[in-house]
Amino acid sequence: MIFYFSGTGNSKYVAQIIASRIEDDICSINEKLKKEESFSSESLGGKPLVFVAPVYGWRLPRIVEKWILEAEFPKDSKVYFLLTCGGDMGNSAKYIKKLCRVKSFLYMGCGEIVMPENYIALFDVPQEKEAREIIKNSQPKINMLADKIKERHCFADKPVHMMDRIKSTIVNPLFYMTTVKAKKFMVKDSCIDCGKCAEECPLNNISMRNKRPFWSDDCTHCMACITICPVAAIEYGSKSVGKPRYRCPDMENHSL
Numbered sequence: 001m002i003f004y005f006s007g008t009g010n011s012k013y014v015a016q017i018i019a020s021r022i023e024d025d026i027c028s029i030n031e032k033l034k035k036e037e038s039f040s041s042e043s044l045g046g047k048p049l050v051f052v053a054p055v056y057g058w059r060l061p062r063i064v065e066k067w068i069l070e071a072e073f074p075k076d077s078k079v080y081f082l083l084t085c086g087g088d089m090g091n092s093a094k095y096i097k098k099l100c101r102v103k104s105f106l107y108m109g110c111g112e113i114v115m116p117e118n119y120i121a122l123f124d125v126p127q128e129k130e131a132r133e134i135i136k137n138s139q140p141k142i143n144m145l146a147d148k149i150k151e152r153h154c155f156a157d158k159p160v161h162m163m164d165r166i167k168s169t170i171v172n173p174l175f176y177m178t179t180v181k182a183k184k185f186m187v188k189d190s191c192i193d194c195g196k197c198a199e200e201c202p203l204n205n206i207s208m209r210n211k212r213p214f215w216s217d218d219c220t221h222c223m224a225c226i227t228i229c230p231v232a233a234i235e236y237g238s239k240s241v242g243k244p245r246y247r248c249p250d251m252e253n254h255s256l
Contacts, residue, residue, distance in 0.1 A: 003050065004029060005061060008246055014115070014138075032067065034204060044073075048152065082113055087117075093110040093160070108149075121223065127244055184237040196229065201225055203219065206225055226245065228247070
């Protein structure tokens with residue numbers, strides 16, 4: 001079974017391709033988190049577990065790791081991880097291997113898939129034409145990883161350099177401590193009170209008050225709210241002003 005977490009659609013896109021290519025079921029972790037549901041299964045018919053998620057601070061998002069830890073999966077399951085990122089996944093595999101040991105999983109590898117940058121809170125994001133080109137270029141890697149999963153082959157380990165270790169070990173906790181907060185989100189007068197931001201938030205961190213969204217403290221910086229707004233009425237301080245609101249486009253039903 002394929003499980004995915006996705007804020008702006010990159011990981012969902014990859015998960016849908018994987019599910020189609022290996023003919024397996026798909027489950028949204030977003031929906032499970034939204035409904036405050038875990039997962040429990042004594043058997044998955046011998047099929048491997050596949051987790052698709054973005055990289056947050058060069059590691060698996062903490063909310064995804066927590067959800068996996070709390071879910072009940074068959075022990076000794078073969079498990080693959082596919083991480084989408086705008087640049088690289090750092091030394092994410094080190095911490096995923098630790099997670100697998102805790103869950104008694106058989107670690108089959110961690111695949112890095114470069115997709116369009118979507119972290120509008122810190123970085124520039126591409127215009128649609130450039131984004132589509134990046135997604136198109138990712139297709140051979142996605143297909144190759146899907147085929148390895150289908151054949152039950154391990155992914156090749158990615159070489160890890162000193163900077164990868166620094167980013168995943170030192171920068172990651174600093175990122176969560178200093179940056180992953182909701183207080184800079186704000187809404188402009190152009191807000192149309194549609195409520196899409198609240199509906200999209202996987203952690204139910206947004207509520208509508210006096211016809212305007214209000215952010216509480218439980219934010220994971222998935223950027224779902226700021227990118228789903230149909231009138232671009234949400235800003236993240238001054239960091240997002242003038243930037244495109246990237247969401248993974250429909251790539252012709254995933255056929256490239």
